Amino acid sequence: MEADAVPSLASPEGGLSLDTYLDADGRPGYRLSHQNENGTVVLVDSSGLGLVFADGTDWSGGWMLGRYTDRQADQSWEQPWGEQRQIRDRHAERQLDLRREDGARMTLRFRLFEDGLGFRYELPDSLPSTVLADEATEFRLPGDPLCWWIPGDWDIYEHLYRTTRLSEIDATQYRNHQALAQTYIPENAVNTPMTARTEEGWYLAFHEAALTDYPGMTLALAEDQAGLLRSELVGRPDGMKADLQPGHQTPWRVILAVPEAPLLIASTTVLNLNAPSKIEDISWFEPTTYTGIWWDMHLGRKSWDMASGKHGATTEYAMEMIDFAAEANIGAILVEGWNTGWENWIGPGRPAEGPFDFVTPYPDYNLERVVQYGREKGVDLIMHHETSGMPLVYEHYMDSAFALMQRLGSHAVKTGYVGKLVPAGEYHHGQFMVRHYRKVLETAAQYQVAVNAHEPIKATGIRRTWPNAISREGLRGQEFNAWSPDGGNPPEHASIVAFTRMLGGPIDYTPGIVHIGLEPWKPDNRVNSTVAHQLALYVVFYSPIQMAPDLIEHYSGHPALDWISKVACDWEQTRVLAGEPGDFVAIARQERKSDAEGQPRWFLGAVTDEQPRSMRLPLDFLGEGQWRAVRFADGEGADWESNPLPLVVDTLTVEPGQELQLDLAAGGGTAIRFEALERP
Ligand code: NOJ
Ligand code: CA
Numbered sequence: 001m002e003a004d005a006v007p008s009l010a011s012p013e014g015g016l017s018l019d020t021y022l023d024a025d026g027r028p029g030y031r032l033s034h035q036n037e038n039g040t041v042v043l044v045d046s047s048g049l050g051l052v053f054a055d056g057t058d059w060s061g062g063w064m065l066g067r068y069t070d071r072q073a074d075q076s077w078e079q080p081w082g083e084q085r086q087i088r089d090r091h092a093e094r095q096l097d098l099r100r101e102d103g104a105r106m107t108l109r110f111r112l113f114e115d116g117l118g119f120r121y122e123l124p125d126s127l128p129s130t131v132l133a134d135e136a137t138e139f140r141l142p143g144d145p146l147c148w149w150i151p152g153d154w155d156i157y158e159h160l161y162r163t164t165r166l167s168e169i170d171a172t173q174y175r176n177h178q179a180l181a182q183t184y185i186p187e188n189a190v191n192t193p194m195t196a197r198t199e200e201g202w203y204l205a206f207h208e209a210a211l212t213d214y215p216g217m218t219l220a221l222a223e224d225q226a227g228l229l230r231s232e233l234v235g236r237p238d239g240m241k242a243d244l245q246p247g248h249q250t251p252w253r254v255i256l257a258v259p260e261a262p263l264l265i266a267s268t269t270v271l272n273l274n275a276p277s278k279i280e281d282i283s284w285f286e287p288t289t290y291t292g293i294w295w296d297m298h299l300g301r302k303s304w305d306m307a308s309g310k311h312g313a314t315t316e317y318a319m320e321m322i323d324f325a326a327e328a329n330i331g332a333i334l335v336e337g338w339n340t341g342w343e344n345w346i347g348p349g350r351p352a353e354g355p356f357d358f359v360t361p362y363p364d365y366n367l368e369r370v371v372q373y374g375r376e377k378g379v380d381l382i383m384h385h386e387t388s389g390m391p392l393v394y395e396h397y398m399d400s401a402f403a404l405m406q407r408l409g410s411h412a413v414k415t416g417y418v419g420k421l422v423p424a425g426e427y428h429h430g431q432f433m434v435r436h437y438r439k440v441l442e443t444a445a446q447y448q449v450a451v452n453a454h455e456p457i458k459a460t461g462i463r464r465t466w467p468n469a470i471s472r473e474g475l476r477g478q479e480f481n482a483w484s485p486d487g488g489n490p491p492e493h494a495s496i497v498a499f500t501r502m503l504g505g506p507i508d509y510t511p512g513i514v515h516i517g518l519e520p521w522k523p524d525n526r527v528n529s530t531v532a533h534q535l536a537l538y539v540v541f542y543s544p545i546q547m548a549p550d551l552i553e554h555y556s557g558h559p560a561l562d563w564i565s566k567v568a569c570d571w572e573q574t575r576v577l578a579g580e581p582g583d584f585v586a587i588a589r590q591e592r593k594s595d596a597e598g599q600p601r602w603f604l605g606a607v608t609d610e611q612p613r614s615m616r617l618p619l620d621f622l623g624e625g626q627w628r629a630v631r632f633a634d635g636e637g638a639d640w641e642s643n644p645l646p647l648v649v650d651t652l653t654v655e656p657g658q659e660l661q662l663d664l665a666a667g668g669g670t671a672i673r674f675e676a677l678e679r680p
Pocket of ligand 2: 158454455473
């Protein structure tokens with residue numbers, strides 16, 4: 001079958017066009033393009049597809065078309081919480097049913113949205129269980145686009161983003177970073193989401209959706225062909241990639257393709273490629289800000305373990321934290337280091353049976369008393385389960401750990417997977433761990449527990465199916481500013497993360513450090529932004545749980561506390577107002593619930609990189625009438641490097657017809673809360 005045997009498939013409004021074909025060797029392929037007045041702009045050029053099995057069977061050739069079926073879909077659904085309440089799933093679908101002379105069959109399913117493409121492989125029920133050796137999916141990029149990428153590490157995503165041409169990607173130079181407890185970069189590949197700007201000025205992002213019972217996908221640079229990326233799945237001890245069951249469907253391979261960068265962040269395509277929720281009643285979880293006993297440990301002022309003599313998780317400190325949270329309208333606290341085992345939690349001293357049982361508190365931490373006190377004050381407890389990279393130990397204990405949480409009325413846990421995995425030879429992003437992370441979500445749901453995973457598998461929209469996957473790390477978070485020997489996260493970090501990592505889903509970044517210099521505990525480290533930048537991150541980075549991580553004494557009496565105690569973390573709608581990866585981004589979000597007068601508030605966050613930047617933003621997202629804008633902006637002379645602290649808070653009266661000028665300092669930002677003054 002030649003390319004012209006099956007017509008092109010158009011996206012719902014005609015902006016994108018998909019060609020599917022079988023080449024002369026019977027290898028299936030696709031091509032994604034855009035038509036404009038000057039002709040065709042190729043976004044992803046002819047790229048082959050295929051699977052290779054452990055027994056040598058090569059499914060990247062020898063196919064014939066059985067039939068093709070095109071259909072249209074247009075549905076809306078509601079998120080329990082999120083960046084927006086309503087989501088529209090409008091796409092054109094193509095199903096290619098393929099067969100080979102040896103009797104093999106396979107279906108390729110493509111979904112073309114107005115902002116991108118998803119496709120996956122579907123194996124027949126008749127195929128017996130089999131072992132996958134390789135997935136041979138190609139992504140052929142025309143020209144030499146500018147890319148924002150992290151190395152294709154099989155064990156961690158906590159790398160700095162690099163900005164280079166595609167041809168200049170050199171991931172293996174970032175092997176063995178000294179601040180990473182586990183890292184494995186086998187070849188010159190990148191992790192997804194990776195974002196690129198083409199020579200024509202289009203923005204492409206490569207990712208996957210609905211990663212289920214399959215390894216994570218990295219994208220390897222072909223050595224033999226310029227511009228070609230090949231899927232490289234995370235491997236396992238026997239060198240193979242995955243066990244496949246009859247009827248197995250791979251995750252969706254996703255290419256977002258938009259003419260303007262803000263449309264990447266606004267995209268709901270990754271979510272739409274996931275199945276509807278399997279949790280009938282999720283009303284037991286509510287989005288909230290939280291604070292906790294955490295930054296203390298990263299600063300080294302306190303410790304997780306008791307033997308150190310500076311244990312952080314004491315009953316007394318937790319109660320102090322609850323008092324602070326109650327006063328500041330913060331809904332929950334996280335207490336790390338509450339359970340026995342932290343003396344040998346990491347490294348060679350780690351006991352073979354695992355350091356933790358996830359239910360036994362240290363003697364100076366009265367768990368029941370803390371929970372009871374929190375209940376009296378309306379502050380929930382977020383539990384902490386650090387697995388120390390021992391997933392099977394965690395699976396052994398997790399039912400009793402979640403049962404304890406359910407009994408205490410604690411509905412959220414932060415999990416962690418620091419260190420090289422036991423069993424050795426498995427990686428954090430392989431099929432074994434993808435199964436583990438899912439098993440945790442499924443088990444947690446039975447106990448009404450929501451999960452915020454650190455050292456997680458990447459976000460691929462599973463939160464639609466398992467809404468108790470509330471947030472995760474999976475990037476270089478704030479903690480690197482406290483201790484990384486490489487100087488922490490540079491000012492451009494946030495404006496890259498928003499266009500890369502955040503395309504996967506919610507981020508537990510822990511914004512809001514106001515004591516930028518970290519003295520006296522970490523005089524050689526610091527946060528590389530202004531205070532206003534830190535506040536803007538609460539809106540820029542979406543998460544239904546947002547931490548206020550700094551120490552109580554740093555927030556007390558600080559003007560930032562007014563922002564933190566009122567900022568929302570659940571939204572009716574989101575407008576990505578402006579932005580460019582690596583430079584800046586401005587986002588406005590409307591709070592989902594209404595204030596006492598029945599008026600939902602709007603919040604705006606804008607951040608810039610190391611360049612100062614002014615922008616004029618139209619306020620037409622505001623509803624009719626007058627609004628009080630409480631603005632938290634960089635003060636006179638502010639500059640991330642030499643003068644990060646000046647923060648001015650002022651109040652303006654604004655209307656939707658107006659444009660608002662924002663002046664961001666180098667490494668700075670602006671955060672604005674809009675409260676309705678009157679309605680027409
Ligand atoms: C790494 C996590 O990212 C961090 O937030 C946590 O404090 C430590 N692990 C200990 O679990
Ligand atoms: Ca981490």
